[in-house]
Amino acid sequence: MKYLVNIGLETHVQLKTRTKMFCGCLLSTESEPNTNVCPVCLGLPGALPRANKEAVKFTVMSGLMLGCEIARHAEFARKNYFYPDMSKNYQISQSERPLCLGGSVEIHEGGVPSGAPKRVRINHIHLEEDAAKINHYARHSGVDYNRCGTPLMEIVGEPDLASPDEAMEYLQKLREILVYAGVSDCNLEDGNMRSDVNVSLRPEGSAKLGTKVEIKNMNTFKGIHAALEFEIARQTALLEAGGAVVQETRRWDGDLGETFSMRTKENAHDYRYFPEPDLLPVDLSEEQVEQWRKALPEAPEAKRARFQETLGLPAYDAGVLAAQKPLADFFEATLAAGAPAKLAANWIMGDLLRLLGAASLDVADLRTVTPASLAALLKLVDAKTVNGPTAKALLEEIFKKGGDPEAIVKERGLAQVADSGAIEALARQAIEANPKPAAEFRGGKAASLQFLVGQVMKLSKGKANPKLAAEALRKLLS
Amino acid sequence: MASIDISSLSVASAQDALRRGDFTSVELTQSVLDTIAAKDGAIGAYLTVDADGALAGAAEADARRRAGEDRDLLGIPVAMKDIFNVKGQPCTCASRILEGYVAPFDATVVARLRAEGAIPCGRVNMDEFAMGASTEHSAFQVTRNPVAPDRVPGGSSGGSAAAVAGGLALASLGTDTGGSIRQPASFCGCVGLKPSYGRVSRYGVTAFASSLDQVGPIARDVEDAAILLQAIAGADPHDQTCLDRPVPDYRAALAGASVEGLRIGVPKEYFVEGTDPQVMALVRAAIDKAAAAGARVEEISLPHTEYAIAVYYIVATAEASANLARFDGVRYGRREVGPDGSLQSLYDLSRTHGFGPEVKRRILLGTWVLSSGYYDAYYNRALKVRTLVRRDFEAAFAKVDAILCPVAPTPAFKLDSTVNDPLQAYLCDAFTVPANLAGLCGVSIPCGRTADLGLPVGLQILCPPFAEPTLLRTARAMEGLLK
Incomplete structure (x- = not known):
């Protein structure tokens, strides 16, 4: 029998606010352990939380980018569990009344560029606080509360993904959008973006979802892919042998490349959620949400479509240029400075990206070549004032030292002989x-x-x- | 150095004397310290006294006065319930689990008192984590009612009331989650004011039940209560539930206080069987005096009163079960690890030996009412009934300006008489918890003593949220009528 796979992702994204979710401590991954802490994030007696407005704004912006409905009334809730990574032994989160509802991420079926467009639904997005970091040593463990209280947005996806490849594309798209929105760096190495997955199998032809298994502890996209592949193979073998999948939470061991049972449904935590009495509900006015909506950057998918439709760029070019906001911004600024679109696309994707790559430089950090100087150069190319090889040499020179292409051409008499x-x-x-x-x-x-x-x-x-x-x-x- | 008799000295009269230069704050503070040393052995109100800190604070206050400062609380020592964080002082909440814990920051109310020049002179006893109505649930010591030493001072702010009634403090701060200021004030014959929810910051006040806790004064008279409230009320960026509403001039509101024309409601549900007849008679007599003085008294109904206790013990314990989870031995306070060195043993032993039986009972109750499968039947339903209780008061306050009723069904009871019957003890909160559930402001003022044993009985006055001026004016007028 053939089985169909349903994968759902719960993605935790650290927001890049200035301060923590419920206190004024700065966010920092670099500081000495337990230096960015205060009575609130240490859970001292008498300390009270106060909600970070910027974190609410970033969550709403994310929701707007993902097409969610924004709740006009949201509430915080306490999620109770004992573990030293949560100083109060409850996490302030959201349960019944999250900030964003619904929404979706557009991917390609099968997770390949040739696949038909597919909508992966989001159930909701809620805002909570991150836990502390626990370091284990030979004879003891240490808790570093610097991370405790970092604003964390949880994007709960529906189990609409049909393969590990689709899950990868979903995560990449999600990451692209959130980095675009400027709400998170989504830096995987720094743990800015972490996902738990759930996966279930059902026989082909059956609409009813199979028993789901949750998997935790993947630190990379690759790890998620590997964990999903392992788990799908495990469940397939189990079902084919006439067995049944047990509803449980499993832990991914990246070194062994296997999942291991952590706890079954019977032993699941009872988090005893209840409304957080220390915080007022978050009531958002229509005007406030509109104001944030207006400040949103164009979504990468919309930008891609616009590059194709109004600038006439091929799909590939539009895809490369829109994938990263800094590159897209550079491209658009070059156009705004008067460069022809196709020419700008070719030169940015070709020579400029090659030079950046060779210098291991990010376009956002590029100071020598500016959109204005590139546009000036491309105008000279377009007017046939300089020929191709000269222009190439000029770009390399400006990349190294900066400068105005028109002035250099005039100064050295590099104008092409067209007489x-x-x-x-x-x-x-x-x-x-x-x-x-x-x-x-x-x-x-x-x-x-x-x-x-x-x-x-x-x-x-x-x-x-x-x-x-x-x-x-x-x-x-x- | 002149010894000052503080046994009946009010804050206002002490301030007048300080202003006149009759004595200095150092002299006043030294007299308070001497009185504690001489008399508290028999009462047991204080857990710790910060003599050096208090005298240093007094010297500073005297210097501020010499520099031209003049404030109602400048140089006045105030006793603090052991629940308030005072930087550098222990803060145990009368619990073994916080034995040795020293607060690293000032609660907002403490910072405000200091700014006004008041001196936090010592920490007074309470029921452990404010859970109780007799102060017998303190892990450290018994506090006796100064009026009748074989009886409890009430609770949970029993130390605060006993210190004031026993002449060991001019005034004190307590907290009221279900009556913990008003009931001990009633038992000891003081004035105890519970402000409206959201009137005073809870930041730095160790939480029992976050949606019910409020800080308030216990004092010798209504004027002193108004002076203390003035100092601590108002919005605090550290506490979102402390509302940004203007703080009226409470002392000015007392001027010319009268009940003439005041619409007073008397809730029939508060005058039922089970209430001590002497208590009932004293409260009735007070209401009659109000009527005689021109108040328009009418009987009202608060139909959901009978559910208030059940709702309170669900909501308060649920919140407490989470609020007290942080006491786990990991970061501070009592830490006890089992032979296996496991995290679980750290939790189990620290909490098993750190918390007393009443606290454990409430944590278990609160955990139960929030647990999966019971949440809707208990916690969720309690929230709905809480709304009904609040609506009862809204409807009542559409017709009346203030509600007059008893504080507690009995006067102070004997030591050891309720500790083994928690349910009976819970029922004694029936007249005080509704105000907390509805966020009202309320006050207990002395309204006489029982004929047989001469035990103090309080009159409770309740007003709508943020109607403290009306509450204080009514209390002041009644205080005059009852003298």
Whole structure:
């Protein structure tokens, strides 16, 4: 029997607010352990939380980017459990009244670019506080409360994903959108984005979802993919052998590449959620939400579509340029400075990305080449003032040292020779100096023309328009 | 140094004397410390006395006065319930689990008292984590009722009331979650004021039940209560539930206080069988005096009163079960690890030996009412009934300005008489918890003593949320009528 897979993801995203969720401590991963702490995040007697407005804003912005309905009235709740990573032994979270409801992420079926568009539904997004970091040593464990109280947004997805590859694309898209929105760095190494997954199998033809298993403790996208593949294989083998899947939570061991049972449904935590009496409900006015909506960046998917439709870029170009907001911003600023779209796309995706890659530099950190200087250069190319090789050399120079392309061209007389009289004179010179290739071309060896064009370029010190040079040579040799 | 008799000295009259230069704050504070040393052995109100800190504070207050400052609380020592964080002082909540814990910051109310020049001079006893109505649930010591030493001072702010009634403090701060200021004030014959929920910051006040807890004064008279409330009331950025509403001039509200024309409601559900007839008679007599003085008295009904106790013991214990979870031995307080060195043993032993039986009972109750499968039947239903209780008062306050009723069904009871019968003890909160559930402001003022044993009985006055000026004016007028 063939089984169909249903995967759902619960993704925790650390928000990059200035301060913690319920106190004024700064967010920092670099500080010495237990230095960014206060009575509130340490859970001292008498301390009270106060909600971080910026975190609420970032969560609402995320919800708006993902097409969620924004709750006008949201509430915090206490989630009770004993563990030293939560100083109060309850986590302030949201349960019945989360900030965002519904929404979706657009992916491709099968997680491949050729797949048909597919909507992966989001159940809700809620806001909570992150736990402390526990470090285990040989004889004891230590708790670092610096992370305790970091604003954490949980995006609870519906089990709409049909394969590990789809799960990967979902996460990549989600990450792209959240980085775009500027609400999180979604840096996986720093633990900015962590996901728990649930996976169930059902026989083909059956609409009813199978028994789900939750898997925790994956630190990377790769780990999630591997854990899902392992779990699907495990459940498939179990079902094919006539067994049944037990509803449970399993732990992924990345070193062994296996999942292990942590606890079954019977032993599941009873978190005893109840409304947080120390915090007022979050009531958002229509105006407030509208104000945040207006400040939203364009979603990457919308940008991609616009690049194709209004700029006429091929799908591939639009995809590359829209994938990262800084690159898309650079591209659009270059257009705004007067560069033609296709030319700008080619040069940014080609030469500029190559130079950045070689220098291990991020476009956001690029200071030498600016959208204005690139646009100036491309305008010179477009007007045929400089030829391709000259422009390439110029870009490399500006990338290294900065500068204004127009000024450099003027200063060094790099403008392309496009005067047909001058080119014809150079062509004649080239033919005279190279009688053999000239004779070969006349005799029908087309390749010899390229050599002669090269000679014209040399004589012009690279400034001749190669196309015009070829035309002049053909005319003289015909 | 002149010894000052503080046994009946009010804050206002002490301040007048300080202003006149009759004595200094150092002299006043030294007299308080001397009185505690001489008399508290028999009462047991204080857990710790910060003599050095108090005298240093007094010297500072005297210097501020010499520099031209003049404030109602400048140089006045105030006794603090052991639930308030005072930087550098122990804060045990009368619990073994916090033995040795020293507060690293000032509660907002403490910071405000200090800004006004008041001096937190010592920490007074209470029921452990404010759970109880007799102060017998303190892990450390018994506090006796100064009026009748074989009886309890009430609770949970029993130390606060005993200190004031026993002449060991001019005034004190307590907390009231279900009557913990008003009931001990009634038992000891003091004025105890519970402000409206959201009037005073809870930041730095160790939480029992967050949606019910309020800080308030216990004092010798209504004027002193108004002075203390003035100092501590008002919005606090550290406490979102402390509302940003203007703070009226409470002392000014007392001027010319009268009940003439005041609409007074007398809830029939508060005058039922089970209430001590002497208590009932004293409260009735007070109401008659109000009527004679021109108040328009009418009987009202608060039909959901009978459910208030059940609702209270669900909501309060549920919140407490989470609020007290932080006492686990990991970061501070009592820490006890089992032979296996496990985390579970740390939790089990620290909490088993750190908490007393009443606290454990309430944590278990609160955990139970929140647990999966019981949440809707208990906690959720309790929230709904809480709304009904609140609506009872809203309807009543549409017709009357203030409600007059008993504080507790009995005067102070004997030591050891209720500790083994928790349910009976819970029922004694019947007249005080509704105000907490509805967020009202309320006050207990002395309204006489029982004929047989001469035990103090309080009159409870309740007003709508944030109607403290009306509450204080009524209390002041009644205080005059009852003298």
